[in-house]
Amino acid sequence: MDVKRAIQGRRAYRSLDPVEITEDLITDLADSARLAPSCFNNQPWRFVFAYDPETLKELHTALSRGNEWAQQASMIIAVFSKPDLDCIVGEREYYLFDMGTATAFIILRATELGLVAHPIAGFRERRVKRILEIPEEMRLITLVMVGKHSEAISPVLTEGQIESEKTRPERMPMEKFVYINKYREEE
Ligand SMILES: Cc1cc2nc3c(=O)[nH]c(=O)nc-3n(C[C@H](O)[C@H](O)[C@H](O)COP(=O)(O)O)c2cc1C
Secondary structure, eight states, rough: OOOHHHHHHHHOOOOOEEEOOOOHHHHHHHHHHSSSOGGOOOOOOOEEEEEHHHHHHHHTTOOOOOGGGGGGGGGGEEEEEOOOGGEHHHHHHHHOHHHHHHHHHHHHHHHHHOOOOEEEEBBBBHHHHHHHOOOTTEEEEEEEEEEEOOSSSTTOOHHHHHHHSSSSOOOOOOGOOOOOOOOOOOO
């Protein structure tokens, strides 16, 4: 097993080169999501794997400012679900949790295959749903941009984004989020 390598190797790169999208690749990624755990094995996940050039072009019109780099993605995976496809325990709705797990599996598998799989929140949900014919009641949680990492920095990136291409954005130190035995409020 080499999960740690995939975890460490994964990056949300924004400089993308094209990659050939095949049915085998889609099946491979979808199978990784399929094996994810979910509450009561409800499997609330739904995905559209979009890669035909016309559809991609339409989707580009739904990207938020700052996400122009995503126009270089060879495939866009739309990740969606709704609360009643999964457990609701009191006030806890598990569909977002399970969608995150399944999407992480896709991202890690793509990383293992040498690809970039970069999730984004910056898009117009209604517009994407209309383009992909995803029903209104669904929550479109993320779009995952798939491509190959390009050594050449994308010309549309901001300074901050260029910095992130070179160095992984900083993480909190463990003391900020790890508690042993009991949670302790910060002083
Ligand atoms: C839910 C989610 C939404 C994100 N939305 C965007 C986005 O709209 N645009 C973007 O360029 N990056 C987006 N990112 C990528 C993060 O900025 C990135 O993961 C973070 O800066 C850490 O960098 P790293 O993944 O390379 O370690 C998103 C990531 C997640 C998980």
